[in-house]
Amino acid sequence: MVKLKEINHDNWIDCIELEVKDEQRQFVNPNIFSLAEAFVHSDANREEAEKYYRCIPFAIYSNDDMVGFTLVTFEKECDFDNKPGYEIYRLMIAKEYQGKGFGKEAVKQILDYIKTFPYGKVENIYASWHPDNKASERICLDNGFVIIGNDEDGAVLSKLAITEKF
Numbered sequence: 017m018v019k020l021k022e023i024n025h026d027n028w029i030d031c032i033e034l035e036v037k038d039e040q041r042q043f044v045n046p047n048i049f050s051l052a053e054a055f056v057h058s059d060a061n062r063e064e065a066e067k068y069y070r071c072i073p074f075a076i077y078s079n080d081d082m083v084g085f086t087l088v089t090f091e092k093e094c095d096f097d098n099k100p101g102y103e104i105y106r107l108m109i110a111k112e113y114q115g116k117g118f119g120k121e122a123v124k125q126i127l128d129y130i131k132t133f134p135y136g137k138v139e140n141i142y143a144s145w146h147p148d149n150k151a152s153e154r155i156c157l158d159n160g161f162v163i164i165g166n167d168e169d170g171a172v173l174s175k176l177a178i179t180e181k182f
């Protein structure tokens with residue numbers, strides 16, 4: 017069972033040290049980049065967070081081991097439909113922990129978090145991935161996301177409509 021935990025004084029360096037496989041670097045920015053992005057779009061910089069998008073970073077744990085990282089975003093006007101939305105903006109499981117179901121379980125935990133609507137209600141949750149990223153595609157489609165198209169760079173765009181069962 018994986019858990020999402022805040023990035024804090026005790027774990028931020030562990031987070032930066034997590035790595036994906038060399039051939040996966042094209043799929044995700046390094047965690048140090050994501051943490052910088054999260055700082056710029058956080059309560060520490062509220063004006064930017066409100067104007068552009070708010071980042072909500074989490075470390076992903078299995079028991080006491082940090083196995084991955086995710087960055088959720090909230091945007092008042094999403095590029096996808098100009099409505100408020102959350103996006104699973106970044107997700108990685110460290111190379112030594114991949115293939116054990118942690119990514120799939122983490123997405124379930126992320127969706128549970130989003131459905132608490134920490135920054136307001138939305139109609140849709142979004143996720144996108146590189147067209148060659150079959151693991152991401154599998155995880156998102158298995159969790160109910162539906163493909164809605166491609167962006168100008170070819171990334172696959174998907175959404176999960178919030179229904180009554182949420």
Ligand SMILES: CC(C)(COP(=O)(O)OP(=O)(O)OC[C@H]1O[C@@H](n2cnc3c(N)ncnc32)[C@H](O)[C@@H]1OP(=O)(O)O)[C@@H](O)C(=O)NCCC(=O)NCCS
Nearest residue numbers: 040043107108109114115116117118119120145150151154
């Ligand atoms: C994508 C990623 C998060 C998946 O995490 P993971 O813990 O290895 O994935 P899981 O073990 O939960 O496997 C999820 C599913 O994907 C499938 N899968 C994994 N690799 C696959 C591949 N290369 N092709 C097809 N399916 C694949 C698994 O079989 C599993 O499906 P199943 O439950 O039906 O058997 C991880 O591989 C990763 O960090 N990759 C690099 C960064 C990245 O791509 N991030 C996402 C950016 S959008």
